[in-house]
Amino acid sequence: MLSSLISRASRTAAAVALGTLLSHAAFADEATIRKTLPERLPNLPPIDEVTKTPIPGLYEVRIGTEILYSDESGNHVLQGHLIDTKTRTSLTEARINKLTAIEFNQLPLKDAIVWKNGTGARKIAVFADPNCGYCKKFEQDLQKIKNVTVYTFLLPVLGGDSPQKSENIWCAKDQAKTWLSWMLENKTPPRYMGTCSTPIERNLELSRKYRINGTPAIIFTDGTRIPGAIDAERLEKQLVASAAATKPGLTTTPPATSN
Known part of the structure; x- marks a missing residue:
């Protein structure tokens, strides 16, 4: 023993x-x-x-x-x-x-274009270039998602007239309508001739801070980020997973424009 x-x-x-x-x-x-x-x-x-x-x-x-x-x-x-x-x-x-995880409630949502489908209860943020073909495809898939609010941060990184298009869209009287008309119907945003302050430089700085190197970049409320476009089925699954992982009261959002 x-x-x-x-x-x-x-x-x-x-x-x-x-x-x-x-x-x-x-x-x-x-x-x-x-x-x-x-x-x-x-x-x-x-x-x-x-x-x-x-x-x-x-x-x-x-x-x-x-x-x-x-x-x-x-x-x-x-x-x-x-x-x-x-x-x-x-x-x-x-x-x-x-x-580089992004807390959704820390995003400067005032610098984003906002639109929603249905109740808008579910939320995502998207960094997008208006001349990005993958962004346009993703925007089309977004239209199939119910009860979602989308915050789009204009990120003109592709050169060409991306900065000008971004400025014209942001400065439009109806930002969401102008954005969707361009992305879904290819209707060129009217050139803004007045004086308008945009958040584009802040968005670019934000992208550098979080190492967002391409568009689209998708941010979910639980901090999950996906680089590149995904189809509607995968997006729906991730929205469900993110909602389950997000604690109540985590996100705060400004009023959204109905789509």
């Missing part, structure tokens, strides 16, 4: 000791990486966080919302996507999405 207790206590002590050693080793590796990388890469911005990855000996180095990978000694650095081959997903992309 006594020998059994001693044996069990020994195993517990060994496990604790091993855990302590591993923890100290991890801290030592982090300290080494934090010291070595800035010394060898003088232009490297300050390191915010160093964490272990699922791969032994490989560490994630976070600089703001940028992700690098380093060995435990800081001798080698990798930049790119870390792929989980079992799930065929990018661990890097998942991490960046978490770092």
